[in-house]
Amino acid sequence: MTPHSSAPYRLYHYWRSSSSWRVRFALEWKGILYEAVPVNLLNGESESPEHLKRNPAGFVPVLELPTDPKEYLTESLSIIRYLEESHPEAPSLFPKTPLARAKIWALAEVINSGTQPIQNIPVMAMLSSDPDVQMRWSRHFIQEGLSVYERLCSQTAGRYSFGDELSLADLCLMPQLYNAERFQVSWDSFPHISRIEKSCRTLSAYQKSHPDQFKPIDFKG
Ligand SMILES: N[C@@H](CCC(=O)N[C@@H](CS)C(=O)NCC(=O)O)C(=O)O
Secondary structure, eight states: OOSOTTOSEEEEEOTTOHHHHHHHHHHHHHTOOEEEEEOOSSSSGGGSHHHHHHOTTOOSOEEEESOSSOEEEESHHHHHHHHHHHOTTSOOSSOSSHHHHHHHHHHHHHHHTTTGGGGSHHHHHHHOSOHHHHHHHHHHHHHHHHHHHHHHHTTTBSSSSBBTBOOHHHHHHHHHHHHHHHTTOOOTTOHHHHHHHHHHHTOHHHHHHSGGGTOOTTOOO
16 A cells, blocks of 8 residues: 655555554654555565565564665664654654653553564464464463553553653554454453553544554455
């Protein structure tokens, strides 16, 4: 899908990748034009020489900058920080004080380092080829991650994870909840997460960046 063909940024992404959704969400929130270029994680495209030149890990997302020569940025949180710093005029995703920023980074890292990597496709493939084993593993670690997030954000949450302003933390939490749903993990017993999710759902940036908007028409499974 190419929402804006003359856009300055090009985002290599996969529709269901939670790390990709974080960056799509940030771009939409900040109103930054981008062209979304799909990279298939299921058919070897992410391991192709072209993609490995963009990211040696073979992961998405990758943000291509309109520079000459082209620059490729990897790691979703680093990309979002780059967008924040290079578009300071656009709505911010980071609170002003160092203490507040440290708290939203901590929440983001509960997902980014402590939860998402454990249920990445290559990790699951190394664990077992049995889908039931993979399911039990993922459910366990998603449940754990969300439980930590709930307790941590109980000190800070308002409408969103940190007060009443959308932040990087929410951009990490929403895609993780999408994964939780896929793995049949409920967050009904987590009142803060439930409230934050309801708030985010109403945002047009959430809706426009949602995986459903990018799902290939012929996708089966
Ligand atoms: N820490 C990285 C994680 C990136 C990542 O794990 N991407 C996944 C999709 S969410 C991926 O590309 N996996 C490759 C694969 O499944 O083969 C980031 O935040 O960008």
